[in-house]
Amino acid sequence: MSETEHYVFLLVEGFSHLAFSCAVEPLRIANLVSGKPLYHWSYISENGDTATSSNDSVTLVHGGLEPLNKVDILFVLSGLNVWEHITPGLLSFIRRERAHGIKIGALCSGAFVLAKAGLLDGVPTALHWEYHDSFMEEFPEVSLCRNVFVSDAKYITASGGTATADLMLHLIEKNHGSDLAVAVADQMVYNAVREATAEQRVSLQSRHGIRNPNLVRAIQIMADSIEDPVSPSVIADEVGISTRQLERLFGRYLNCSPAKYFLDMRLHKAQNLLLQTEQSVTEISLSCGFKTQAHFARVFRAQFGNTPLMHRTKII
Incomplete structure (x- = not known):
């Protein structure tokens, strides 16, 4: 792993803007608090120009589905009606990058994309609770769980929303220590950080x-x-x-x-x-x-x- 970790976010049309912000802001704040360029991030989309979130915000991206280079992890981030935006080109890209050894994760409903690409059979997977019924109908071989995130499986997944911040804080702690993770959480005024085993919905x-x-x-x-x-x-x-x-x-x-x-x-x-x-x-x-x-x-x-x-x- 290089001194500066590079996270790439593949923004699928209709992606969750809340999950997007909760993914990127902890990385930005980690750089700010540490005074070091611990993280670098970039955005890609299928059209290579923009991606539109579920709240109609339009995000400029850095590129399209070209081969990645020197990337620590690729996160697939989607949201509402994800199945309408899963294209052959998107699946081919994910399968190709996986074959080239790129580490892959999914945020919010992004697990649909990885499952459609055939990557999640038997893998413990976190997904926003609202999608559980439809996901289990379509992908019964996936080991779906109610955890807010899963970080110790072959593919990292987070259920979306603020659970994405929980995952990022967990990764910051894992790679750079608990003191930095706590400092980032403090800057976010985020004092209810959840462990991976926390369930998405209260009992x-x-x-x-x-x-x-x-x-x-x-x-x-x-x-x-x-x-x-x-x-x-x-x-x-x-x-x-x-x-x-x-x-x-x-x-x-x-x-x-x-x-x-x-x-x-x-x-x-x-x-x-x-x-x-x-x-x-x-x-x-x-x-x-x-x-x-x-x-x-x-x-x-x-x-x-x-x-x-x-x-x-x-x-x-």
């Missing part, structure tokens, strides 16, 4: 103040059986309580019935798949436990105010 217990293990177990059973839903009575049997007790738990802690909570869980997964995949409405309805498309359309419209197809095509 069910934290979200709802739940300390009842029976309710937590019941909800886990629901999450594990979305494709083939089980009845409240079956859930109660597995938990080891009566159906009436299960009803009381959901009413007390979540202000709804077990059936309503389970239906909402299935519908929100369907919503994610509609917006994040190209699966047909029929495929999505089956993967979310609805036996007929008509039933799926009816309950979906009652929940979200429009049909599944309308929901997919509307402008978000």
Whole structure:
């Protein structure tokens, strides 16, 4: 590794500007605080001129998909609708650089690009929680985890947003010591740095103040059986309580019935798949436990105010 590390950020159209800033600013501040050029960074995009983020900010880049030289790591950074911007040229570039020994990582939804390139099978991978449903449907061989970032696998990944800052601070600490990482975090007024093993979303217990293990177990059973839903009575049997007790738990802690909570869980997964995949409405309805498309359309419209197809095509 050279004295100055060179990070290249491949900005895919629609990339997350928040993750972008959280990736670059810690490097800039590390140089400032240390008084040394510890890091150099550059941006590339497929067109070689600009890249537009999800908030419509346009970033000038330093080049296109030419062969890289003297690069310590290439980070693929994407965001909304990443699957619409994964092109053969993009995949060829990543595969070529990997074959040439370039270390590669992914930020935010960038794991989609690496997975599409065939790099992530069996690799522990961090990805923004909002994309988990669609990612697992398309890439079941990838070892997806809820960590904010993964730094000790073959490919470094971060789930996006401020998790990108956590990753960069971790890399700064690893290469230049904890004192510098703490100083950079202080300059960022960032006093809640997370370890890689931290989960992206707070636990069910934290979200709802739940300390009842029976309710937590019941909800886990629901999450594990979305494709083939089980009845409240079956859930109660597995938990080891009566159906009436299960009803009381959901009413007390979540202000709804077990059936309503389970239906909402299935519908929100369907919503994610509609917006994040190209699966047909029929495929999505089956993967979310609805036996007929008509039933799926009816309950979906009652929940979200429009049909599944309308929901997919509307402008978000």
